[in-house]
Amino acid sequence: MFYFTFKQAARMCLLATSCLGAAHGASSSAGVAPFAKYLQECAACHIAYPPGMLPAASWQRLMGTLGKHYGADASLDEATTHEIGAWLKTQAGTYKRVSGEPPQDRITKSAWFLQKHRAGEVPPEVWKRASVGSAAHCGACHGNAAQGNFSERDIKIPK
Amino acid sequence: MKLSALIGAGVMHFAALCSPAHAISATEQFAAYTAQAGTPAQAARGQALFISKHGKEWSCSSCHTATPTVEGKHATTGKAIAPMAPAFNPERFVDAAKAEKWFRRNCNDVMGRECTAGEKADVLAWLLTFKR
Secondary structure, three states: OHHHHHHHHHHHHHHHHHHHHHHOOOOOOOOOHHHHHHHHHHOOOOOOOOHHHOOHHHHHHHHHOHHHEOOEOOOOOHHHHHHHHHHHHHHOOOOHHHOOOOHHHOHHHOHHHHHHOOOOOOOHHHHHOOOOOOOOOHHHOEOOHHHOOOOHHHEOOOO | OHHHHHHHHHHHHHHHHHOOOOEOOHHHHHHHHHHHHOOOOOHHHHHHHHHOOOOOOOOOHHHHOOOOOOOEEOOOOOOEEOOOOOOOOOOOOOEHHHHHHHHHHHHHHHHOOOOOHHHHHHHHHHHOOOOO
16 A cells, blocks of 8 residues: 555656656756655655655654654755745555554654554564664665565565 | 836746756855854864764764765655765755755754854864765
8 A cells, every 4th residue: 555655756757757857857846856855855865755654744743843853853954944845744554554643753653653563564573683783774674665665475474 | 116126026926946956065154154153163072062962852963973975864754864974965055045054954953052153163074074
């Protein structure tokens, strides 16, 4: 479900890039630049979390508190903050199960995340392994997380 | 007057969209920080700053490792971080605005304040001692 959301966004941007590049050269890059900036700025420190994994209100709060971003200063200049924030608003999750704002606006504290990763599925000791380190490190088990692909088929829990 | 201002703004807009960030070399960036500091940099002092904690949870080396020729790993997210030494990663310190952005944020995380030009020059002096 999330996979498609993210892929669609990526595909739209690719399309927009090629069309704009051919037809308008340097004209408006709306819809292209924000996604590229999201990758450049946010995915510098962590994977590009699919925007559909959090509701718009959570993204808005996150983008307003980047100076204190889960223990790190992730602040950006005002224009970039605004641009990425506006894009996230349009891409945020609207599925019923994503509509609730999770505690601390953490994807990993969302009800659906906890359900998917319940003890019966992921034994508690797995989270403590150095190879996993943190629930924010999706790529530890989801090998294609950076591409927005969280398919169960691709899960490989490290030792 | 109004028209020329509009055209001027248009050109600026075009330039901002199309031209790449002003490229410099790591050596030029080092020279700029040193000039700003007004005193000679010291590589040993830069190393000490890089590998020590400064009253907070992290040092620079918590994520970058104490060996700037190898890949680091983000302390929270686990994401790989390319080497810091310019000789081992030619993309380091070739964009002044990018260098400033990261120094500003990371010094705040490690030291609770921004680094001085002298401190940045020291760190860069140390990173530039690594040769292939």
